[in-house]
Amino acid sequence: MSAADLGLPVAVPSTALFTDRYELTMLQAALRSGAAHRRSVFEVFTRRLPEGRRYGVVAGTGRVLDAVENFRFDDTMLEFLARERVVDEPTLEWLAGYRFRGDIHGYPEGEVYFPGSPILQVESTFAEAVLLETVVLSILNHDSAIAAAASRMAVAAGGRPLMEMGARRTHELAAVAASRAAFVGGFESTSNLAAGFRYGLPTIGTSAHAFTLLHDTEREAFTAQVEALGRGTTLLVDTYNVEEAVRTAVEIAGPELGSVRIDSGDLLLLAHRVRQQLDDLGAKNTRIVVTSDLDEYAIASLAAAPVDAYGVGTSLVTGSGHPTCSMVYKLVARATANGADAPLVPVAKKSLGGKTSIGGRKWAARRLDADGVAEAEVIGTGGEVPEELAGQQLLVPLVRGGEIVAREPMEAARQRHVAARAGLPLSATQLSRGEPVLPTEYH
Amino acid sequence: MSAADLGLPVAVPSTALFTDRYELTMLQAALRSGAAHRRSVFEVFTRRLPEGRRYGVVAGTGRVLDAVENFRFDDTMLEFLARERVVDEPTLEWLAGYRFRGDIHGYPEGEVYFPGSPILQVESTFAEAVLLETVVLSILNHDSAIAAAASRMAVAAGGRPLMEMGARRTHELAAVAASRAAFVGGFESTSNLAAGFRYGLPTIGTSAHAFTLLHDTEREAFTAQVEALGRGTTLLVDTYNVEEAVRTAVEIAGPELGSVRIDSGDLLLLAHRVRQQLDDLGAKNTRIVVTSDLDEYAIASLAAAPVDAYGVGTSLVTGSGHPTCSMVYKLVARATANGADAPLVPVAKKSLGGKTSIGGRKWAARRLDADGVAEAEVIGTGGEVPEELAGQQLLVPLVRGGEIVAREPMEAARQRHVAARAGLPLSATQLSRGEPVLPTEYH
Numbered sequence: 001m002s003a004a005d006l007g008l009p010v011a012v013p014s015t016a017l018f019t020d021r022y023e024l025t026m027l028q029a030a031l032r033s034g035a036a037h038r039r040s041v042f043e044v045f046t047r048r049l050p051e052g053r054r055y056g057v058v059a060g061t062g063r064v065l066d067a068v069e070n071f072r073f074d075d076t077m078l079e080f081l082a083r084e085r086v087v088d089e090p091t092l093e094w095l096a097g098y099r100f101r102g103d104i105h106g107y108p109e110g111e112v113y114f115p116g117s118p119i120l121q122v123e124s125t126f127a128e129a130v131l132l133e134t135v136v137l138s139i140l141n142h143d144s145a146i147a148a149a150a151s152r153m154a155v156a157a158g159g160r161p162l163m164e165m166g167a168r169r170t171h172e173l174a175a176v177a178a179s180r181a182a183f184v185g186g187f188e189s190t191s192n193l194a195a196g197f198r199y200g201l202p203t204i205g206t207s208a209h210a211f212t213l214l215h216d217t218e219r220e221a222f223t224a225q226v227e228a229l230g231r232g233t234t235l236l237v238d239t240y241n242v243e244e245a246v247r248t249a250v251e252i253a254g255p256e257l258g259s260v261r262i263d264s265g266d267l268l269l270l271a272h273r274v275r276q277q278l279d280d281l282g283a284k285n286t287r288i289v290v291t292s293d294l295d296e297y298a299i300a301s302l303a304a305a306p307v308d309a310y311g312v313g314t315s316l317v318t319g320s321g322h323p324t325c326s327m328v329y330k331l332v333a334r335a336t337a338n339g340a341d342a343p344l345v346p347v348a349k350k351s352l353g354g355k356t357s358i359g360g361r362k363w364a365a366r367r368l369d370a371d372g373v374a375e376a377e378v379i380g381t382g383g384e385v386p387e388e389l390a391g392q393q394l395l396v397p398l399v400r401g402g403e404i405v406a407r408e409p410m411e412a413a414r415q416r417h418v419a420a421r422a423g424l425p426l427s428a429t430q431l432s433r434g435e436p437v438l439p440t441e442y443h
Numbered sequence: 444m445s446a447a448d449l450g451l452p453v454a455v456p457s458t459a460l461f462t463d464r465y466e467l468t469m470l471q472a473a474l475r476s477g478a479a480h481r482r483s484v485f486e487v488f489t490r491r492l493p494e495g496r497r498y499g500v501v502a503g504t505g506r507v508l509d510a511v512e513n514f515r516f517d518d519t520m521l522e523f524l525a526r527e528r529v530v531d532e533p534t535l536e537w538l539a540g541y542r543f544r545g546d547i548h549g550y551p552e553g554e555v556y557f558p559g560s561p562i563l564q565v566e567s568t569f570a571e572a573v574l575l576e577t578v579v580l581s582i583l584n585h586d587s588a589i590a591a592a593a594s595r596m597a598v599a600a601g602g603r604p605l606m607e608m609g610a611r612r613t614h615e616l617a618a619v620a621a622s623r624a625a626f627v628g629g630f631e632s633t634s635n636l637a638a639g640f641r642y643g644l645p646t647i648g649t650s651a652h653a654f655t656l657l658h659d660t661e662r663e664a665f666t667a668q669v670e671a672l673g674r675g676t677t678l679l680v681d682t683y684n685v686e687e688a689v690r691t692a693v694e695i696a697g698p699e700l701g702s703v704r705i706d707s708g709d710l711l712l713l714a715h716r717v718r719q720q721l722d723d724l725g726a727k728n729t730r731i732v733v734t735s736d737l738d739e740y741a742i743a744s745l746a747a748a749p750v751d752a753y754g755v756g757t758s759l760v761t762g763s764g765h766p767t768c769s770m771v772y773k774l775v776a777r778a779t780a781n782g783a784d785a786p787l788v789p790v791a792k793k794s795l796g797g798k799t800s801i802g803g804r805k806w807a808a809r810r811l812d813a814d815g816v817a818e819a820e821v822i823g824t825g826g827e828v829p830e831e832l833a834g835q836q837l838l839v840p841l842v843r844g845g846e847i848v849a850r851e852p853m854e855a856a857r858q859r860h861v862a863a864r865a866g867l868p869l870s871a872t873q874l875s876r877g878e879p880v881l882p883t884e885y886h
Contacts, residue, residue, distance in 0.1 A: 017637040018615040020608065022648030024636070025672055029650065033667030035657050042653070067615075080640050088671075126657050133651075134635075137611035138618055165463065168580035169767045171617035172461040172510075175581055192577075193467070194460040197523050205465030207472070208576075210485070210774035213790040214478050214569050224476030228531075229468055238794040264794060314767060323766040324612045324757060331653035347656040351681040351707060 015067040016098070017077055018135040021086060027127055028091040036127040039335040039344065041361045044106075044120035044140060046113070050148075050322035052433030055424060057151050057417060058119055059181040060143030061109035065404045067135045068100050100128055104399035107364075108406070110147075110184050110417035111394065112424065114377040116440040118362040119327065121395060126334060133329040141327050142174060143181040145319035149296070150185025151421065152320065153312060155429040156299040157186075161309045163204050164190040165291060166317030178317045184413045191311075199410060209263075212239040222252045232258035234289055237274070238265060246274055250281040259287040259308070267292060268305050275306035295320050296431055333361050346381065358442070365389035366423075366438070374423050380443035458510040459541070460520055461578040464529060470570055471534040479570035482778040482785065484804045487549075487563035487583060489556070493591075493765035495876030498867060500594050500860060501562055502624040503586030504552035508847045510578045511543050543571055547842035550807075551849070553590075553627050553860035554837065555867065557820040559883040561805040562770065564838060569777060576772040584770050585617060586624040588762035592739070593628025594864060595763065596755060598872045599743040600629075604752045606647050607633040608734060609760030621760045627856045634754075642853060652706075655682040665695045675701035677732055680717070681708060689717055693724040702730040702751070710735060711748050718749035738763050739874055776804050789824065801885070808832035809866075809881070817866050823886030 030036035049056055073081075073095045082092055102124025113119055120136065122129045153162055164182040167175035172194075179187075179195030189202040196203035207225055215221035222235055222245075231253045237245035237260045249257055260278070262270050267290045278286050290302065291311035299310055330349075335342035346359030360381030367389060369375045378389060385393055398406040421428065428437040473479035492499050516524075516538045525535055545567025556562055563579065565572045596605055607625040610618035615637075622630075622638030632645040639646035650668055658664035665678055665688075674696045680688035680703045692700055703721070705713050710733045721729045733745065734754035742753055773792075778785035789802030803824030810832060812818045821832060828836055841849040864871065871880040 015615070017640050018610065018618070019636050020610060020634040020648050021636055021639075021646045022634065022650055025648060025676075026650050026654040029654065029668045029671035030657060032671040033658065033663065035667070038657060040657065077640065081636075084639060084646065086636070086646065126653075130653060134611050135615055138613060138615040141612050142614040142617070167461065167463060168577050168772075169584050170581060171585040171614060171620055172458070172578055172581040173616040174585070174614035175461070177614055191463040191465065193462050193464055193524075193529070196464075196527060197460050197520065203464045203527065203529065205463050205468060207465055207469050209792045210569075210573060210576075211469045211472065213774050213792070214473060214481060214483065214777055215476065216779070220476065224478070225468075225472045228472035228475040233468075238792075240793050242794065264792075314769075318766045323761045326757075329611075331656050334657055336659070349652045349656070349681075349707075350683050351685060 014072050014074055014077065015070045015135050016073045018067070018138060019131060020134045023131050023133055024081070024087045024091065026130055027094070028087045030126055031091055031094060034338065037125045037338040039340060039342065040124065040126040040129050040331055041333040041344065042122045042129050042133070042329055043118045043332045043362060044136060044327050044329050045116055045118050046325055046327045048115050048326065049436050050325070053148065053322070054428050054430065054434050054437040055421070056113040056144060056325065057147040057185055058107045058109055058111045058113055058140070058144055059147030059184045059413070060139040060177070061106060061398065062407070062410070062413070063139045063143065063177065063180070064120070064136055065398060065407065067139060068104070068132065068399060069404060071098070071100060071132065071135070073098055094127070098128070098131070099402060100124065100132065100399070101402035102128055102399070103397070103401065105395040106398050107394050108396050108413070108416060110413035110415070110420060112420045114436050114438050114440050116379050117377055118364050118379065118395065121361065137327055137329050139177070141325045143177055144325045144327070145323055146178045146181035146317065147185035147417070148322070149316055149320035150182040150187055151417065152296040152431060153299055153316065154186025156296040156303070156431060157310055158303060160307065161188040162186065163188065163309060163311040164192065164316060165311045166313035167192045169314040170317040175317060180410065182316055183410055184417055186414070186417065206234045207236050209236065209239045212236065218245055219248050219252070222249055226253045231256040234259040234261050236261045236263060238262050242270060242274065243277065246277050247281070250278065250283045250286070255281070255283040255285070257283055257286045259289050261289040261291060263291045268302060271302065271305040271307050300431060330357050332357070332359050364394040365392040366394060368392060373425055374438055377438045377440045378443055379440060386443070457515050457517055457520065458513045458578050459516045461510070461581060462574060463577045466574050466576055467524065467530045467534065469573055470537070471530045473569055474534055474537060477781065480568045480781040482783065482787065483567065483569040483572050483774055484776040484787065485565045485572050485576070485772055486561045486775045486805060487579060487770050487772050488559055488561050489768055489770045491558050491769065492879050493768070496591065496765070497871050497873065497877050497880040498864070499556040499587060499768065500590040500628055501550045501552055501554045501556055501583070501587055502590030502627045502856070503582040503620070504549060504841065505850070505853070505856070506582045506586065506620065506623070507563070507579055508841060508850065510582060511547070511575065511842060512847060514541070514543060514575065514578070516541055537570070541571070541574070542845060543567065543575065543842070544845035545571055545842070546840070546844065548838040549841050550837050551839050551856070551859060553856035553858070553863065555863045557879050557881050557883050559822050559885075560820055561807050561822065561838065564804065580770055580772050582620070584768045586620055587768045587770070588766055589621045589624035589760065590628035590860070591765070592759055592763035593625040593630055594860065595739040595874060596742055596759065597629025599739040599746070599874060600753055601746060603750065604631040605629065606631065606752060606754040607635065607759060608754045609756035610635045612757040613760040618760060623853065625759055626853055627860055629857070629860065649677045650679050652679065652682045655679065661688055662691050662695070665692055669696045674699040677702035677704050679704045679706060681705050685713060685717065686720065689720050690724070693721065693726045693729070698724070698726040698729065700726055700729045702732050704732040704734060706734045711745060714745065714748040714750050743874060773800050775800070775802050807837040808835045809837060811835060816868055817881055820881045820883045821886055822883060829886070
């Protein structure tokens with residue numbers, strides 16, 4: 001199933017230059033030495049969670065699959081590489097025929113992860129696999145950071161809907177990916193039209209202060225909006241005086257007014273006052289939407305307030321203090337010679353300075369206690385997963401022989417995340433700073 | 444002059460959906476009320492700098508111009524908006540003919556800014572100008588955050604070259620913009636091939652630990668690299684044992700070895716040791732490149748070490764603790780009726796809850812003291828800039844009647860930033876936390 005089969009408009013350009021130059025120079029040198037064709041296993045993992053976070057959220061997997069499929073060097077790119085003397089002629093020829101023909105396993109999108117979790121496992125020749133490092137990390141590091149923040153906000157919001165409104169606070173295309181990752185993490189909708197276009201996410205939004213200020217009076221602005229967008233619209237009530245605005249809004253739209261939005265001030269106080277006023281005016285079904293630099297803590301502080309929906313911007317798209325994850329892409333095993341049958345040996349950086357890693361291809365499983373609650377992230381190298389953990393394995397096939405085998409609608413990732421989070425110990429969803437809620441055990 | 448005239452490969456798709464839905468619904472309602480055609484002035488500014496920062500750096504202006512030029516709704520987009528019932532038929536027809544025909548003034552790229560600085564000023568009809576809010580803010584908020592971090596790192600590095608290597612830590616296209624913004628802020632080069640392709644930035648990079656681990660011995664790996672990339676290459680020396688690696692490196696490449704790179708450990712200690720070892724081996728011209736989670740403080744701490752170049756990743760592309768700016772796009776003035784001659788009146792949000800702003804179209808100038816050093820950011824509304832400040836005005840024309848009038852090579856922005864920073868009081872470049880180095884005075 002391709003992305004187009006899911007009914008989504010698809011416009012992924014070639015991803016082949018989302019690559020650090022050293023990947024191509026390593027390729028050239030490895031083609032020269034002959035080691036380029038050794039079978040190799042690269043793994044994506046993180047040595048730690050962001051400080052204080054209790055779990056990570058895998059997001060971007062679907063985008064990684066798009067990126068791998070669209071990783072092709074066209075003539076313009078090859079001319080650029082030749083002109084800039086990035087690599088030599090034999091390497092350019094090899095690149096011209098590049099497509100990834102190997103296997104990729106990984107944690108499915110929406111799954112939670114912990115330090116050491118082998119989130120993605122890329123197996124192919126060194127030459128094919130080394131080129132994917134940067135684009136794979138860009139996607140997973142960005143999207144997982146946003147999804148982790150979104151997940152915490154979803155917990156804080158309880159069942160109330162969350163709307164993503166952060167496009168203006170981040171790069172215009174990062175914003176589209178952020179909407180997508182927020183949806184995986186539990187958001188309902190986005191203000192971002194490009195995210196609606198590209199991923200089919202529900203879009204929302206009605207008006208800003210500028211619309212009220214454009215008109216000679218707030219009454220004229222509200223009247224214009226209700227005439228154009230209907231009584232079910234959301235009126236922004238904090239341009240001049242909230243109490244007056246709410247009165248005017250209900251006068252114009254009647255009790256069928258969809259929502260009012262409050263975008264500044266003491267939201268807790270205002271939500272209570274506005275609810276009371278709306279009820280007194282008979283607009284008992286008119287909802288209250290709040291927006292204004294919300295993060296998971298501000299959302300939690302409004303749990304007892306009569307708020308019907310939250311709009312979140314800056315804090316979401318910047319990962320609520322952690323705008324990136326520290327995922328790395330490391331060679332963990334490679335063959336001792338060329339050919340599909342040469343045995344793999346584990347490899348790892350060993351210098352004393354840090355950044356060491358554990359060699360060998362991993363398996364991973366989440367061990368459950370007697371009540372079915374997760375109690376450890378178990379990671380092994382070499383051999384098979386023990387029988388008692390066989391049912392809780394975390395790595396699934398994503399790409400086989402270059403063919404993508406794990407496309408899925410975004411709703412699947414979203415539901416998987418809800419289920420994965422629900423399987424963690426209760427303390428996972430505390431907002432306070434803490435240790436990873438599961439220990440990582442090496443088998 | 445178009446971007447293509449600068450000899451750069453250009454591939455900017457339509458930017459029209461990098462838009463929040465509310466901009467289109469406001470348009471629909473304003474078309475209905477008739478106010479859509481009122482002449483309007485929107486301004487981009489920030490109420491504060493990130494905590495502790497002494498100046499901001501304008502970056503992304505060139506990308507804003509590309510975005511405005513490519514803001515067109517094609518059939519696929521219009522079908523999407525129709526299918527999702529974002530706006531009605533008359534609005535879709537209006538959008539089909541959209542192009543920006545107004546004027547834009549702004550701080551030129553690379554200039555510094557302070558709280559209240561009118562960084563960009565968009566004047567057109569409300570309908571034309573309101574649609575640009577999200578894409579303009581996305582670009583300026585992201586790129587300026589990166590450039591501000593880059594500028595601090597450039598100060599910390601003294602004259603030593605800085606290489607941008609952060610693509611893997613941020614969204615794949617945000618990474619390209621980050622390379623560009625880093626160049627504006629003072630970086631010399633980037634690992635990111637897409638940034639080289641798109642903006643003509645110099646690209647760098649040779650090898651990772653994976654390349655050494657792929658080979659049976661470090662000696663084989665170094666030999667392969669030197670054969671493929673020449674003696675001037677950079678060898679990575681911290682895979683196993685730094686001292687052994689340096690010895691092997693010079694044995695293989697001779698004293699003509701270009702550089703060694705150290706990517707982990709105590710960089711201060713290692714730089715001294717490696718320098719001594721290289722000198723003892725006769726490789727006196729071999730440079731030392733350090734990389735490893737550097738930020739401006741780590742760079743500053745290496746000022747006395749024998750380091751020849753710094754590679755910076757995560758900290759740069761996440762704005763060194765401030766991944767976004769808090770720039771907003773506000774309607775500050777609009778006509779009282781349709782038509783080009785209707786008088787403009789200042790407008791501003793007035794609700795007590797905060798987020799208020801100063802109405803009216805601004806002018807801005809940087810007042811200098813007797814020694815020619817900047818002493819205040821002076822911002823006025825209404826009337827002309829006073830004669831004594833006429834020579835220090837900050838706003839320049841960027842777009843006139845829809846035509847872009849201020850394209851420039853990136854080097855111009857880079858040099859402008861060096862000059863602007865040099866014109867600030869000396870305390871501007873202290874890395875310690877502080878207040879904005881210039882007060883903002885309202886005239």
